[in-house]
Amino acid sequence: MFRRPTRLQVKTDDQIGLMRQAGLVVADALDAVVAAVRPGVTGKQLDAIAEEVIRSAGATPSFLGYHGFPASICVSIDNAIVHGIPNDQPLHEGILVSIDCGAILHGWHGDAAVTVGVGQVGRGAQDLSDVTRSALWHGLAHARPGGRLTDIGAAVERTVRGAVHDYGIVREYVGHGIGTQMHMPPDVPNVGPAGKGPRLVPGLVVAVEPMVTLGAPDNVTLPDGWTVVTMDGGLAAHWEHTVAVTSTGPWVLTARDGGRAELAALGVEVSALAG
Ligand code: MG
Ligand code: MG
Numbered sequence: 407m408f409r410r411p412t413r414l415q416v417k418t419d420d421q422i423g424l425m426r427q428a429g430l431v432v433a434d435a436l437d438a439v440v441a442a443v444r445p446g447v448t449g450k451q452l453d454a455i456a457e458e459v460i461r462s463a464g465a466t467p468s469f470l471g472y473h474g475f476p477a478s479i480c481v482s483i484d485n486a487i488v489h490g491i492p493n494d495q496p497l498h499e500g501i502l503v504s505i506d507c508g509a510i511l512h513g514w515h516g517d518a519a520v521t522v523g524v525g526q527v528g529r530g531a532q533d534l535s536d537v538t539r540s541a542l543w544h545g546l547a548h549a550r551p552g553g554r555l556t557d558i559g560a561a562v563e564r565t566v567r568g569a570v571h572d573y574g575i576v577r578e579y580v581g582h583g584i585g586t587q588m589h590m591p592p593d594v595p596n597v598g599p600a601g602k603g604p605r606l607v608p609g610l611v612v613a614v615e616p617m618v619t620l621g622a623p624d625n626v627t628l629p630d631g632w633t634v635v636t637m638d639g640g641l642a643a644h645w646e647h648t649v650a651v652t653s654t655g656p657w658v659l660t661a662r663d664g665g666r667a668e669l670a671a672l673g674v675e676v677s678a679l680a681g
Pocket of ligand 1: 508517518646
């Protein structure tokens with residue numbers, strides 16, 4: 407059998423600049439949603455906030471209608487890992503909620519996700535979210551030329567495995583290339599080994615999105631056809647950013663500062679394109 411090598415969409419600096427504009431719309435939408443998270447608010451209300459921010463920027467929600475998905479954000483609560491559908495149930499104090507958002511502007515996509523506690527959450531839930539966020543940034547720090555794609559997942563895995571608690575890493579869902587479509591090649595797994603896969607070349611843009619569980623990572627999709635939950639009922643966290651590989655380093659397109667602060671803390675300089 408012949409297998410043609412997968413062609414990856416390589417962007418020009420100008421195109422990455424356009425993706426930055428989409429990324430900032432996603433950042434704005436997520437900021438507005440996170441600011442509204444409190445006990446009593448519903449997923450549908452958060453969805454309306456995100457859609458309003460996206461549309462008033464002249465952008466379009468990527469998720470709405472995607473394979474029939476009915477909302478502009480995913481709201482995944484407690485044991486839900488990803489793809490939760492916003493509903494009319496009020497969020498309760500102490501739950502952990504993951505919010506995933508995507509927007510299209512001028513034909514280019516941005517995609518990012520955060521996990522936040524509603525009011526005060528338990529130590530175990532906060533630690534889970536923190537390690538997932540840290541794993542994301544360690545992965546993003548490897549989105550630089552000279553490396554290989556699986557360097558990203560290896561860094562994610564190393565960070566999670568380095569924690570005191572024995573967390574699970576979801577394997578069935580992965581990060582992805584992104585550009586003129588939300589989901590494009592290559593897949594970006596959240597586990598190693600490093601040094602495999604396509605070379606990280608300037609112009610490659612990917613979404614990195616670790617999904618980490620407090621218990622086992624085994625999961626199942628609910629009968630709604632979307633919501634992915636842990637089989638053991640344990641908590642899950644999900645953090646995501648869209649990052650461009652540039653000749654001068656990573657540019658985290660969905661982070662307001664381009665990733666400058668978080669990357670610097672890891673000893674990595676942000677792309678010169680970040681200004
Ligand atoms: Mg996403
Ligand atoms: Mg994604």
